[in-house]
Amino acid sequence: MRITDKVARVDTRDKISGKTRYIEDIAFENLHYARTLRSTVAKGRITGIRYPEPVDGIFIIDADDVPVHNDVAMIEHDMPVFAKDEVNYIGEPIALIVSKDKNQIIDFMRGIEVTYEGLPAVFDMNDVKEDANHVFEDHTFVKGSIETMDYDEVFEGTYRTGYQEQLYMEKQGVVACVEEGVVTVYGSMQCPYYVKNALMHCTGYDENHVRVVQVATGGAFGGKEEYPSLLACQVAVAALKIRESIRLIFDRREDVTYTTKRHPSEVQIKTYLKDRKIVGMSCLIDLDAGPYLGLSDVVLQRAMFTLTGCYAFENVRVRGRIVRTNNIFTGAFRGFGAPQTMFALEQHMNQLANKLEVDAIQFRRAYFVKKGMITSTSGIFNEDIYLDLMADRLEAFSGYQDLKEDKAPNTGIGVAFVPHGGGFTGSGEAEHIKAVVKLKKRQDGKVEILVSNVEMGQGAKTALSKIVASVLDIGIKDVIYEDPDTFCVPDSGPTVASRTTMVVGNLLYKAAEQLKAHMKTDEEITITEHFKQPDYVIWDQETMTGNAYMAYSWSAVLAKVTVDPLTYEITCTDIYGVYDVGIPIDEGLFLGQVHGGVVQGLGYGLMEQMVSKNGKVLQDSFESYTVPTASDIPEMQAIWIENKYVDGPYGAKAVGELTLVAVAPAVASAVADAIGKSLYQIPVTPEMLLEVTRNEKR
């Protein structure tokens, strides 16, 4: 059996029958419920909070109850656990109202009155992005010299993207308990150790007295990367105060309105040409972070390092800024900055090809990166890169030439080529994450995976178990992989950045190799493996130069659409994708990621409109924020090329995020092709097309 051959997922049957218990399904003794009292203004000083007369059974938990630090430990400590004197966005948590009786909470909350002194708020990042006080970070990196290069033509475009909500089907949820001096948080999350570190910082408890247990997680997509740390701190503070189990589960409207989203962006690209050839590119990326930094700096860096996409240009300057506003705060979402810049770049490349009257794929081929070339951050592409081959495959299996030649009226095709760097940026894996995994052979012969990475739907349990089972040549059923509990598992890092299979999987692969020699004995033995940075990764964070990523995965996508000439209704009929993810660990899991990513990308490109007005998100439910249903999906076809990566398990590279990123740009280009006009913004909606055509007529 080859490693790529599809196996049945290990976690499926209990999910199908409804036996799997998510946080809302778990019974806790003497459980108390919590709801969040939230700010109703976007920026202001709290001048007073009037609570109703004290009621038996109702508890109020606020900033004054926080044992040590009233801030959530992320990169900066700028976000409070509970707003104290000041609020900075609509929906910011001020207090938790807790009771055993849900209805009592609702009644009590009706009587609460918070008064504010309003302060000037910022809702449009364009109003303040030139004001350093409103810019969290401002980075630039340079390759070659835009200033001194020789060019004879400039081509410019400005591209905009809006919010996107992760809309995992299971809402945010955590439960905290205090037992024997240990505060334990159970919850739906991607990063148990992020939560643990935040709890230690907030409560002052040491690592032996803080425990985090991930439970079955009903989707995350980045939305449960940093956000659960905030909720965990809140319920932990409540549990420490009233010494009962506290459960905080959002309702859907709260979740859609107040949790992190994909950053709205504006990307300006200027391309310099000499004799119709690109000689340089300079870009400016602005992201709306909302009021707190959160993970925005990391998101921005991925946006920047991905900006030149699959192409090598001699002279590059990329500048990126994170702008502070009083909109909802934004954070991690599958793709992590790349969906914004890849939409911009790939629209730009198409528009440029059209202007030069060259075929869109042919035009790109001239700039495809190859092994040994210099990256935009002046590192070296170390691996074999087969973009030309991928383009050939895409043309062949989509029937590209025919599609172009007999294009039916009101239909369009568009392509996009997109990379994804696997794992953390630069030397992040070695310097910040320092992953440790353990692999334990038990006396009963079963082998247990001890990592902090979580199953959230992506198939981590199956992929990692399969790697270990294959190395040891045992059945996948003989590999045990429980939901992580920080009292039992080492910190193998967060479940983010498409790193689980590639980075953590490789550590498990190595551990399994060492365990082989012990499989015949019946002693219990544990192998520990630490991440070591490969020699070829050289990175200077100060100047942002070197290898931004250990290895890149690649995708080439073609979209076909039809546009109704009267209503401008858009239908994406087909998506073809060619992927280089090294060697997929399981074809079933790989395709699952492709389909899920394609449909989420399609939503981003065509449907998922989320607009904030005066700091308030207008789409707050499934009804107003529409995501694709089974009736909206195109025919999806995917193939992959083999390209073994030396430092990935069985040659595997990153998969999960890559699959989303190329879709929106390909679809937008297809719509542009259908209507014969350039587009600069997603989601592309019938209303937008109407506008574009009207403007044209004027």
Added chain:
Amino acid sequence: MRNVEFILNGKAVSLETSLSRRLLDVLREDFGLTGTKEGCGEGECGACVVFLDGELVNSCLVPMNSVIGKEVQTIEGLAQTKRYRIIEDAFVMAGAVQCGFCTPGMVMATEYLVRRYKHPTNEEIREGLSGNICRCTGYQTILEAVKRVFEEVEDL
């Protein structure tokens, strides 16, 4: 508060409850049947679907008032049937499950399709599932699973 009697997964049950409570909460809280999930609480996602006198309904929108004397079947009840085994196997084989939160609802919707059609068209299948949101799978493998179910049911 009132005493309410109905049939739950084939058994007569009764409980003291307010008539305005949601069937979803009664199933989950009073009977511990947590296979029925709450995705939205507004009738928009399908995670909470159950059979009420054979009709597929969003249990988050059903007050107990409308349940009196009726027959309710949840995923836990369906899981006891022969046909469920076919659906489960089809979902496993097709790889139709990722995070699993939508899955019990999808299974219920599949059962509904099987009860309703003998040879559904692709459009009918898509339409039949369009009240159930899945954010993970992109639906493709779920559609494959449903098609498998119809092939298998045919052979029964």
